[in-house]
Structure formats: C-alpha cells, structure tokens
Amino acid sequence: MNNAPVQPDNETVGKLKTDQMFINLGPQHPSTHGVLRVGLTVEGEVIVKAVPDIGYLHRGTEKLAEVRGYHHCVVLTDRWDYVSAMPNNLVFCLAAEKLMGVKAPPRADALRVIMCEMNRVASHLLFFGTYGIDIGAYTPFLYAFREREMILDLFEMMCGARLTYNYIRLGGVMVDATPEWLAKLREFVAYFKPKLDEYDSLLTYNPIFMARTEGVGLIGPEEAVNWGLSGPNLRGSGVNYDARRADPYCGYENYEFDVPLGKTGSCWDRFFCRAQEMRQSIRIIEQALAKLPEGAFMATGVAKIPKPAPGESYAHVEASRGDLGIHLVSDGGISPFRMHVRAPSFINLAMLQEKLVGMKVSDVIALLGSIDIVLGEVDR
Amino acid sequence: MTQDEIFASIQAKFPKIEKAAVIVKDYLTIRLPSKDVLLPLAAWLKETGFDYLEMVTAVDYLGPVDMKGYIRQMNFNTFLPDGATPQIESAATPNYPYRPVIDLVWSFVSITDKARVIVRLETPRDASSAPTLSGLFKTADWQEREIFDLFGVTYEGHPNLTKILTPDFLQGHPLRKDYAHVKDRYDE
Numbered sequence: 251m252n253n254a255p256v257q258p259d260n261e262t263v264g265k266l267k268t269d270q271m272f273i274n275l276g277p278q279h280p281s282t283h284g285v286l287r288v289g290l291t292v293e294g295e296v297i298v299k300a301v302p303d304i305g306y307l308h309r310g311t312e313k314l315a316e317v318r319g320y321h322h323c324v325v326l327t328d329r330w331d332y333v334s335a336m337p338n339n340l341v342f343c344l345a346a347e348k349l350m351g352v353k354a355p356p357r358a359d360a361l362r363v364i365m366c367e368m369n370r371v372a373s374h375l376l377f378f379g380t381y382g383i384d385i386g387a388y389t390p391f392l393y394a395f396r397e398r399e400m401i402l403d404l405f406e407m408m409c410g411a412r413l414t415y416n417y418i419r420l421g422g423v424m425v426d427a428t429p430e431w432l433a434k435l436r437e438f439v440a441y442f443k444p445k446l447d448e449y450d451s452l453l454t455y456n457p458i459f460m461a462r463t464e465g466v467g468l469i470g471p472e473e474a475v476n477w478g479l480s481g482p483n484l485r486g487s488g489v490n491y492d493a494r495r496a497d498p499y500c501g502y503e504n505y506e507f508d509v510p511l512g513k514t515g516s517c518w519d520r521f522f523c524r525a526q527e528m529r530q531s532i533r534i535i536e537q538a539l540a541k542l543p544e545g546a547f548m549a550t551g552v553a554k555i556p557k558p559a560p561g562e563s564y565a566h567v568e569a570s571r572g573d574l575g576i577h578l579v580s581d582g583g584i585s586p587f588r589m590h591v592r593a594p595s596f597i598n599l600a601m602l603q604e605k606l607v608g609m610k611v612s613d614v615i616a617l618l619g620s621i622d623i624v625l626g627e628v629d630r
Numbered sequence: 631m632t633q634d635e636i637f638a639s640i641q642a643k644f645p646k647i648e649k650a651a652v653i654v655k656d657y658l659t660i661r662l663p664s665k666d667v668l669l670p671l672a673a674w675l676k677e678t679g680f681d682y683l684e685m686v687t688a689v690d691y692l693g694p695v696d697m698k699g700y701i702r703q704m705n706f707n708t709f710l711p712d713g714a715t716p717q718i719e720s721a722a723t724p725n726y727p728y729r730p731v732i733d734l735v736w737s738f739v740s741i742t743d744k745a746r747v748i749v750r751l752e753t754p755r756d757a758s759s760a761p762t763l764s765g766l767f768k769t770a771d772w773q774e775r776e777i778f779d780l781f782g783v784t785y786e787g788h789p790n791l792t793k794i795l796t797p798d799f800l801q802g803h804p805l806r807k808d809y810a811h812v813k814d815r816y817d818e
Contacts, residue, residue: 305793305794313695313804348656349655475682476681476768477769478684491741497746562654563655564654564655564656564748573684577735577737581722581726582726588689588805592684592687601768630795
C-alpha cells in the first residue's frame with residue numbers, strides 16, 4: 251500500500267482537468283417532447299455551455315395567415331400547441347373579433363371557458379404523466395393518460411377531433427353542447443375530482459420524485475419576469491400574473507378560482523402549480539356548468555368572408571403553457587395583413603441556454619421537462 | 631393607472647413621444663420619434679414597474695403579399711369547378727397607406743398595475759434597425775433573433791444576432807412582403 255491520500259487535497263483539485271465533451275441532446279430524444287436539439291458542452295458531469303437549436307418544426311404559420319381568410323386562419327392556430335389547441339383557437343378569434351367588432355354571445359363564452367379549461371386539464375395531465383417518465387416514474391403516466399383519454403373522447407364527441415379541434419370559431423363556437431354531452435361532462439367531473447388526490451399520493455409528494463426536483467433549476471421572481479416567462483413557470487416562481495385575472499376575457503371575472511403560486515421557483519414548484527391548476531380548472535368547469543346560459547352559440551353578423559376595417563388589435567389568453575398573445579393587423583382586406591404570435595413555449599424556452607450552465611447532466615431533463623414546452627408552438 | 635395617466639407620465643419624461651395614429655385596440659400605443667429614445671424609455675419603463683417585456687415584433691407595410699409565389703393552388707375550395715373564380719385572392723385595399731417602412735413594435739407590461747404600453751418605431755425598409763433591449767430584458771434575446779430572422783431587422787448590440795427559426799440554407803427574410811421563394815432541395 252502506498253501512502254497516497256484517499257481524497258485529493260485542495261492543491262491537486264485545482265490542477266485536475268477533465269476533457270470537455272460535446273453531447274447532442276436530441277433532436278430525436280424522448281425527453282425533449284418533440285424535435286428540440288440542445289448542444290451541451292460538459293466537463294465531467296457539469297454543463298459548461300448549452301446551445302438550444304430550434305426550428306425543426308417551423309411551418310411559417312404567420313406567413314400562411316397572410317394569404318388566408320380569417321376563417322381559414324383558425325385552422326392554422328390548431329397546429330401551434332397541438333396538446334392544447336382550444337386556447338389557440340380562442341386567442342385568434344378574440345383578436346379577430348376585436349377587429350371586426352363582434353362579441354360572442356354568453357352561451358358561447360361559457361362553452362369557450364369550459365372547453366379551454368378542459369383542455370388545460372388534458373394538457374396538464376400530459377405534462378404530469380410525461381414528467382413522471384422523465385424523472386423515472388412510469389406508473390403515473392398510465393393513470394394520467396386514462397383520464398386524458400376521457401377528455402379527448404368528450405372533445406371528439408363535441409367537434410369530431412381529438413387534438414386539432416377548430417371548435418372555437420369567429421363569433422362563437424362550432425356547435426352547441428347537447429344535453430347528453432353536458433351529462434357526460436358532469437359525470438367526468440364527478441369521476442375526476444377524487445383522482446387528483448390519487449395523483450398527489452402517486453407523484454407530487456413522492457419522496458424520490460421530490461428529491462429529484464426540489465431545489466433543482468431555481469428561478470427567482472425577478473429573473474422569471476426578466477426572462478419573460480409566463481404561465482405556471484412564472485407562477486412557480488411566486489409571481490402572481492394570470493391573464494384570466496389581469497385582462498379578463500370570456501367572462502372569467504365572473505368565476506371564482508385561485509391562482510396557485512409556487513414558493514422557490516424550483517422544478518417541483520412548477521410541477522406543483524400545474525397539479526393545483528387542474529383543481530382550479532375543475533372548479534371553473536363546475537361553475538360554468540351550473541350557470542350555463544341559454545341562447546345562441548354563435549353571434550349574428552359574422553361575414554362568410556370577413557373584411558375588418560383597417561386597424562390593429564392584440565388579444566391574449568392564459569393558455570396551458572402561458573400567456574398566448576396574437577397581434578393582428580388588418581388593411582381592410584380578406585386576410586390578416588400581419589399576424590404575430592406571442593408563443594409562450596418559445597419565450598419560456600429561451601432561458602434554457604443560461605439556466606443549464608452549471609447544472610449536472612442528470613438535472614437537464616428535470617429542468618427541460620418542468621418548462622413544459624410543445625415544439626409545435628416553439629417553432630410555429 | 632389609466633391609460634391617460636400613464637401617457638401623461640411618459641410625456642412628462644419624454645416630451646417628444648406622441649400617441650400613435652393607429653392604436654392597437656384597447657391598449658395605450660405610443661410612437662417614438664427616433665430610435666435613440668428607445669433605450670432610455672425602456673430603462674425608465676422598467677424602473678416604473680413595466681418590467682415585463684411581453685412581445686417584440688414588426689410589421690412590414692409594403693403592401694399585400696402576392697400569393698402566386700408560394701401557393702400552389704390558388705383556388706382554396708376544391709369543390710368548385712375548374713376555371714371558377716377563386717374565392718380568395720390577395721388584393722390591395724384602396725386608400726390604405728401602404729408605404730416602404732417596417733414598424734417595430736414592443737409591448738411592455740406592468741404586472742402590478744395590470745397595464746400595457748405598446749411602443750412603435752417606424753424604420754425604413756432597406757435599413758431597418760433599432761438598439762437591442764437584450765441588456766435590459768433577457769427575453770428580448772430570442773424574440774429579437776426571431777424578428778431578425780423573419781424580417782431582417784438589425785438589433786444593434788445584440789450579443790448573438792443569428793438565424794433561429796428558418797434553416798441555414800434559406801435565403802432572405804420570409805415575412806417581408808416582397809419575399810420570393812428560391813427553389814431549394816426540398817422543392818419537388
């Protein structure tokens with residue numbers, strides 16, 4: 251046995267250097283939830299540089315909108331955030347309705363709220379399941395997809411599509427809710443409520459899961475605002491900003507709900523915010539069902555080929571992934587002169603290049619998963 | 631704070647700023663006299679609570695897009711017989727002030743006041759540029775890269791002004807109204 255120390259002393263530690271290595275994360279990787287490439291330069295286990303590479307799914311919807319009629323553009327919106335397409339439909343309709351001076355009738359507003367909140371639950375269930383897989387828990391995924399499938403069945407029953415709905419139209423919604431559909435939805439709400447506690451015991455307060463996510467990927471409130479984060483990512487850092495409260499649309503001011511906030515801005519806080527938001531969405535759906543107004547589901551006076559007067563409008567909604575906004579410019583023609591999408595996933599993802607530096611490789615997926623991006627929306 | 635109060639406080643600090651002729655409906659829209667005012671204004675807005683840069687975008691006012699460049703089938707309704715008049719065709723609206731400018735747009739939000747200020751700056755199409763806000767707001771980094779990629783707007787002082795959405799081989803800036811597609815290996 252030689253007398254070499256078991257642990258290197260402080261002098262040697264400074265001199266030891268590991269070779270830097272370049273790793274491609276993606277573009278085809280199960281944990282990136284789509285085609286995202288991150289070029290990671292690692293030194294041992296620690297990341298020294300991260301360069302996200304996006305654009306694999308860029309379809310140029312902003313350009314496509316410039317040569318399509320307003321009704322056609324609703325179809326384009328489905329393809330941004332294909333996991334929760336209802337808010338996408340809604341935000342375009344709101345912006346276009348502002349330009350055209352049309353107001354959706356109360357029943358349409360209530361149906362829009364129900365649909366968007368159902369879609370939020372479906373989207374957060376997908377996050378809940380896949381984030382568990384990212385961390386290494388496979389079982390919650392199966393539970394989450396069981397319930398998500400029920401919501402998608404309800405959507406299919408209503409508008410015939412499971413993901414790309416095209417349900418919310420200019421001036422209202424596509425079809426009215428039938429009594430059978432409403433009964434099925436009530437049945438689902440009653441079935442789903444106790445499941446939320448089951449999820450919490452399965453994953454949210456699971457000690458292994460908490461150990462992997464708590465204290466990882468911390469984002470402070472000032473930092474979150476500076477990076478322009480929105481949705482559960484912003485609220486996970488404790489910033490109380492929700493478009494449903496700040497700039498109410500579709501009568502959200504008449505609903506009672508809480509805005510769940512995180513404390514430290516860690517991956518677990520962002521996860522926790524989404525888990526709590528599902529409860530609030532169910533609360534909103536219950537209220538909307540209880541006071542669903544009678545009447546028309548489509549406003550009158552929406553032209554087949556709308557030609558709004560020249561002008562500009564901006565509308566934003568609280569989509570499942572954050573603050574989704576549309577800036578519309580009309581020149582009086584049959585298609586939008588310019589449509590800009592403020593895509594929350596795209597803006598949330600930008601912080602990755604800085605936040606990953608200094609993290610361990612094993613935590614990359616924990617952070618990436620907790621931002622909850624959809625690449626269709628990142629690239630548009 | 632109401633829109634008028636916000637505008638009054640902005641004008642007290644920056645007297646040259648005026649309300650935009652075309653406002654974004656429901657929101658306070660102001661127009662900058664020149665690009666030198668942008669950085670001081672953004673810094674002042676950030677101090678006064680408008681610390682959330684919501685959106686960076688641009689509008690090209692050259693004129694309506696010519697569809698022929700990139701729409702294979704002009705007639706959207708495939709059920710119409712051959713030779714029928716297309717339902718939709720891009721056409722210039724008479725009396726609309728088309729002009730060779732690119733309007734740059736920024737949207738600042740105050741989370742505490744729940745207010746929004748939309749800032750606009752008119753720049754010439756051939757030399758469209760503005761100072762970068764990425765020093766003040768980190769979120770401007772990617773959003774400015776996106777506008778650079780799609781419009782060719784130069785943001786002076788940006789640390790990494792490179793393409794972000796379009797592929798490397800793509801020539802030109804697709805969201806410019808006079809963009810013409812150059813055939814590449816993905817065209818049949």
